[in-house]
Amino acid sequence: MNGSPKIPIKNIYYMLCYAWNVLEQSNNIILGSEKFDNIYNLFARIYISGASSLIKRGFNRYYIQEDEAILTLKGKINISDSIKAQTSHNGSMICQFDEFSKDIKLNQIIKTTINILIKSPHLDVDLRNKLLKIRLHFLDIQNIKLSKSLFSSLRYNRNNYHYRMLINVSELIYQGLITNEDDNEFSFSDFVRDNQMAKLYEKFVLNFYRAHLDYTIYNIHSPKLKWNLDEEVSDEDLSLLPEMRTDIVIENKVNNTQLIIDTKYYAQTLVSSNWSDIEKIRTAHLFQILAYVNNSDYIGHIKGMLLYPTTEKEINANFTLGGRRIGVKTLNLDAEWNDITNRLMSIIV
Numbered sequence: 410m411n412g413s414p415k416i417p418i419k420n421i422y423y424m425l426c427y428a429w430n431v432l433e434q435s436n437n438i439i440l441g442s443e444k445f446d447n448i449y450n451l452f453a454r455i456y457i458s459g460a461s462s463l464i465k466r467g468f469n470r471y472y473i474q475e476d477e478a479i480l481t482l483k484g485k486i487n488i489s490d491s492i493k494a495q496t497s498h499n500g501s502m503i504c505q506f507d508e509f510s511k512d513i514k515l516n517q518i519i520k521t522t523i524n525i526l527i528k529s530p531h532l533d534v535d536l537r538n539k540l541l542k543i544r545l546h547f548l549d550i551q552n553i554k555l556s557k558s559l560f561s562s563l564r565y566n567r568n569n570y571h572y573r574m575l576i577n578v579s580e581l582i583y584q585g586l587i588t589n590e591d592d593n594e595f596s597f598s599d600f601v602r603d604n605q606m607a608k609l610y611e612k613f614v615l616n617f618y619r620a621h622l623d624y625t626i627y628n629i630h631s632p633k634l635k636w637n638l639d640e641e642v643s644d645e646d647l648s649l650l651p652e653m654r655t656d657i658v659i660e661n662k663v664n665n666t667q668l669i670i671d672t673k674y675y676a677q678t679l680v681s682s683n684w685s686d687i688e689k690i691r692t693a694h695l696f697q698i699l700a701y702v703n704n705s706d707y708i709g710h711i712k713g714m715l716l717y718p719t720t721e722k723e724i725n726a727n728f729t730l731g732g733r734r735i736g737v738k739t740l741n742l743d744a745e746w747n748d749i750t751n752r753l754m755s756i757i758v
Contacts, residue, residue: 416742421451423746427620428612429577449529452578453536456526459575460519460543468511468550469569475508514563515572517553520544522579524552555583607674610718614672614740615657617753628660637704653701659757665709668757669701670716678717678724678739690715690737702733714756718742723752 476487478494478501485505496502526532527540553559560580565573619629634653657670671694679688694715702713714736717724726737738756740749 420742420746420749422455424609424613425577426574427616428609429574430616449526449531450533450536452582453526453532453540455578456523456575457536457539457543460523463519463571463575464543464546466571468516469513469572470509470511471513472507473510473512474505476503476505478503512550514553514559515569515576516547516550518555518559518579519572519575520547520550521552521555522575522582523547525582555579607672610674611656611672614670614716614753618657618659618757621750621754622659626661626663628662630658631655632658634701634704635706637706653704655701660707667705667707667709667711668714669698669705669711670714671698671701672716674718678719695735698735699730699733702735703731712736714738716740716756
């Protein structure tokens with residue numbers, strides 16, 4: 410979303426809470442009313458507030474097995490390793506024991522992320538200084554190499570669930586902001602340019618409806634649609650067709666209606682062509698939503714919608730094309746959060 414409008418930082422934060430299903434934590438971090446300027450400053454503010462709260466609450470600790478040469482014996486003495494290492498020369502023995510430590514994965518990920526944010530060339534100086542002060546509380550905690558397998562190995566329970574927001578920020582930074590890591594040198598990418606905001610926007614809208622619509626009436630999902638082919642084709646030929654993976658599908662089980670929403674994160678909702686100054690919907694977007702509604706096998710009334718973000722003029726257009734109702738709507742992300750909530754609820758009626 411090049412040339413993207415300024416979005417209040419609090420609204421971006423709420424979007425993250427919906428996208429990650431951590432709504433109960435949404436009021437625990439105070440971000441103020443500053444406008445969103447760059448994603449590094451946003452994540453730094455979340456981290457400063459979240460890590461400060463974590464420090465006051467106290468780090469989670471687990472028992473970790475240690476093998477160490479110590480002067481005061483404890484746990485299980487490893488005689489063979491002690492002989493090999495000749496530890497008796499300095500009066501110590503290698504012992505195996507459990508240490509109740511805060512040097513665990515969750516805290517290691519947070520420390521590593523703080524170090525990454527500190528290195529960002531786009532970070533405001535005052536935010537960097539605050540992160541440096543917070544890092545002093547992590548002196549006894551090691552860094553860890555971030556990886557997809559590391560994040561997927563994490564498990565949350567009622568004792569560590571308060572870590573989830575910060576860990577999700579860490580994973581998003583790993584996935585979307587760091588394009589290269591070589592000998593602790595990071596190459597920082599453009600979060601917006603690399604479509605991370607588009608993914609966030611889509612996930613936010615999907616989980617918003619999951620959170621606010623009555624599941625006994627509505628079925629909210631994002632299915633992959635099949636092409637409505639006139640004849641059978643080989644798997645090889647079928648693989649040439651693009652996938653129709655929907656963003657949001659809302660099915661009303663009472664009224665027997667299906668609404669297919671395709672979210673589009675663009676700075677401009679409408680664009681003009683080379684031969685006309687009149688602004689129009691992007692052709693590819695319209696054809697895409699038409700393909701979705703025309704190939705849906707839902708038994709009932711099917712509608713489609715293109716949903717764009719905006720911070721300016723709202724659009725509420727509706728068209729009937731080939732017997733299908735297609736809407737073009739905008740969501741003002743610069744509005745008060747209650748207005749955003751009301752807008753999202755109103756456009757699905």
